[in-house]
Amino acid sequence: MVKDGTLSTERVSADSQFMVWNFAKAGKRMSCESREAMLWYELVVTSADGEARIERYTERAQLLRRQHELLCAWKAQGWEEIEAAPLVAAARR
Numbered sequence: 001m002v003k004d005g006t007l008s009t010e011r012v013s014a015d016s017q018f019m020v021w022n023f024a025k026a027g028k029r030m031s032c033e034s035r036e037a038m039l040w041y042e043l044v045v046t047s048a049d050g051e052a053r054i055e056r057y058t059e060r061a062q063l064l065r066r067q068h069e070l071l072c073a074w075k076a077q078g079w080e081e082i083e084a085a086p087l088v089a090a091a092r093r
């Protein structure tokens with residue numbers, strides 16, 4: 001999850017859902033994370049320089065259109081989709 005412009009392995013609450021797509025090209029990485037919360041939908045885009053921006057949508061269809069647009073553009077520019085490293089679960093108390 002991206003928080004304050006940095007990648008975090010923080011756990012997400014049960015009332016939200018998210019999906020992350022990771023891309024690599026020439027040793028650089030970018031990612032696109034879609035989140036579904038109670039009031040809106042968020043698309044978190046992390047550029048190759050590590051800067052993250054959040055785009056918010058009130059309708060899921062809007063988020064899906066934008067997400068599709070980004071992923072297609074990145075693939076057309078030579079970015080390759082890669083698997084993310086698995087998140088490490090928090091230690092049990």
